Amino acid sequence: MTPIDTLQPEDIIPLSVPEIRGNEWEYIKECLDTNWVSSAGKYVTRFEESFIQQAATKYAVACVNGTASLHLALLAAGVEPDSEVLVSTLTFIAPANAVRYVGAHPVFVDADINSWQMDPSLVVDFLENHCWQNQAGELINPDSGRRVSAILPVHILGHAVDLDPIIASATRFGLPVIEDASESLGGLYKGRPLGGIGTLGCFSFNGNKMITTGGGGMLVTSNSELASNARYLSTQAKDDPIEYIHHEIGYNYRLTNIQAAIGCAQLENLSQYVQRKRQIAARYDEAFASIKDITSMAEADWTHHARWLSVISLNEDSSIDRHQLATSLSNANIQTRPLWQPMHLSPAHQNSPKLGGQIAESLQRRALCLPCSVGLREEEQERVIQVVHSVFSAS
Numbered sequence: 078m079t080p081i082d083t084l085q086p087e088d089i090i091p092l093s094v095p096e097i098r099g100n101e102w103e104y105i106k107e108c109l110d111t112n113w114v115s116s117a118g119k120y121v122t123r124f125e126e127s128f129i130q131q132a133a134t135k136y137a138v139a140c141v142n143g144t145a146s147l148h149l150a151l152l153a154a155g156v157e158p159d160s161e162v163l164v165s166t167l168t169f170i171a172p173a174n175a176v177r178y179v180g181a182h183p184v185f186v187d188a189d190i191n192s193w194q195m196d197p198s199l200v201v202d203f204l205e206n207h208c209w210q211n212q213a214g215e216l217i218n219p220d221s222g223r224r225v226s227a228i229l230p231v232h233i234l235g236h237a238v239d240l241d242p243i244i245a246s247a248t249r250f251g252l253p254v255i256e257d258a259s260e261s262l263g264g265l266y267k268g269r270p271l272g273g274i275g276t277l278g279c280f281s282f283n284g285n286k287m288i289t290t291g292g293g294g295m296l297v298t299s300n301s302e303l304a305s306n307a308r309y310l311s312t313q314a315k316d317d318p319i320e321y322i323h324h325e326i327g328y329n330y331r332l333t334n335i336q337a338a339i340g341c342a343q344l345e346n347l348s349q350y351v352q353r354k355r356q357i358a359a360r361y362d363e364a365f366a367s368i369k370d371i372t373s374m375a376e377a378d379w380t381h382h383a384r385w386l387s388v389i390s391l392n393e394d395s396s397i398d399r400h401q402l403a404t405s406l407s408n409a410n411i412q413t414r415p416l417w418q419p420m421h422l423s424p425a426h427q428n429s430p431k432l433g434g435q436i437a438e439s440l441q442r443r444a445l446c447l448p449c450s451v452g453l454r455e456e457e458q459e460r461v462i463q464v465v466h467s468v469f470s471a472s
């Protein structure tokens with residue numbers, strides 16, 4: 078019998094749950110009391126204004142969810158059907174799907190082994206050495222004959238993509254860079270807030286993100302034309318609100334005032350959330366330093382890691398694999414989660430072009446996300462640590 082079999086069943090420790098402890102109730106009550114419950118109201122405006130501060134951009138457009146904000150960003154950036162968008166392969170599926178919504182095709186880019194983020198050297202090599210420019214100045218992928226129309230780096234797990242080389246190359250060819258910062262609100266790249274650095278940036282406020290509105294998203298940019306186009310498309314492309322005249326097919330992608338009210342309250346506590354998430358990750362790092370089969374997710378010198386999820390990775394030759402560790406933790410009522418199937422392996426995106434992919438596959442095989450709610454109690458984290466230690470000492 079291994080030591081974990083002797084543990085008593087205890088309360089479930091969830092992977093990551095929202096932390097509602099600020100002004101959420103007060104702000105929602107005001108929405109209900111004043112009848113401002115729908116897609117207009119002072120909290121929508123206030124949430125957008127707070128985001129302009131947070132992301133250090135000039136404009137922000139609140140959206141119904143993060144996926145919708147990505148869809149709008151691609152439309153606003155002029156990404157056309159049958160063009161190609163470079164997307165991280167190691168990501169949640171939303172950005173790859175959004176590329177398909179506009180009729181474009183993703184080209185999946187492998188992760189860098191150290192940061193786990195989109196590898197900039199693959200992007201730069203593809204754009205500068207593989208593609209060619211036609212007479213109109215468009216960049217063409219010779220393998221598919223399609224035009225490259227945008228780059229969509231995803232800052233996964235709270236950590237920044239190394240953006241400088243990507244933006245330098247994109248600028249050379251006039252390509253927009255759309256940052257997906259859905260998992261990395263509060264993270265920094267060389268001191269600058271993630272999401273506010275590229276042409277456009279997107280965020281998600283789903284239940285388990287850095288902050289939540291139940292469901293919600295935000296698009297940020299400093300380009301007024303892109304911002305007004307995104308806002309226009311998010312409200313059914315309404316040109317005349319009285320006569321209901323529309324010149325284009327729009328979408329109903331606006332966030333409601335009630336959700337924005339929750340968002341305003343959540344954002345007030347963001348810096349505390351980041352601090353606590355970093356503290357939790359640091360405790361795991363310290364506790365597992367003595368287990369040679371475990372490596373913690375690193376923090377590159379260009380980033381301030383928001384540590385959305387605390388992730389460990391098992392060495393290639395570890396005596397315990399990810400499934401075994403997850404099962405042992407699950408038996409002890411501790412929730413864990415692997416990373417996503419890399420997009421180049423996803424049946425939903427099969428036959429999409431890719432640049433590498435083996436590093437993402439290896440990371441996905443070996444990584445496991447551990448409980449890291451902002452409200453995780455110290456004794457709960459010690460329980461997680463104890464179970465992990467007992468699994469490795471039993472092996």
Ligand SMILES: *Cc1c(COP(=O)(O)O)cnc(C)c1O
Pocket residue numbers: 142143144145168169171172231257259260280281282283293294
């Ligand atoms: C959560 C997430 C999104 C968007 O999610 P929504 O549920 O639509 O808000 C987009 N990209 C990434 C990388 C995500 O993790």
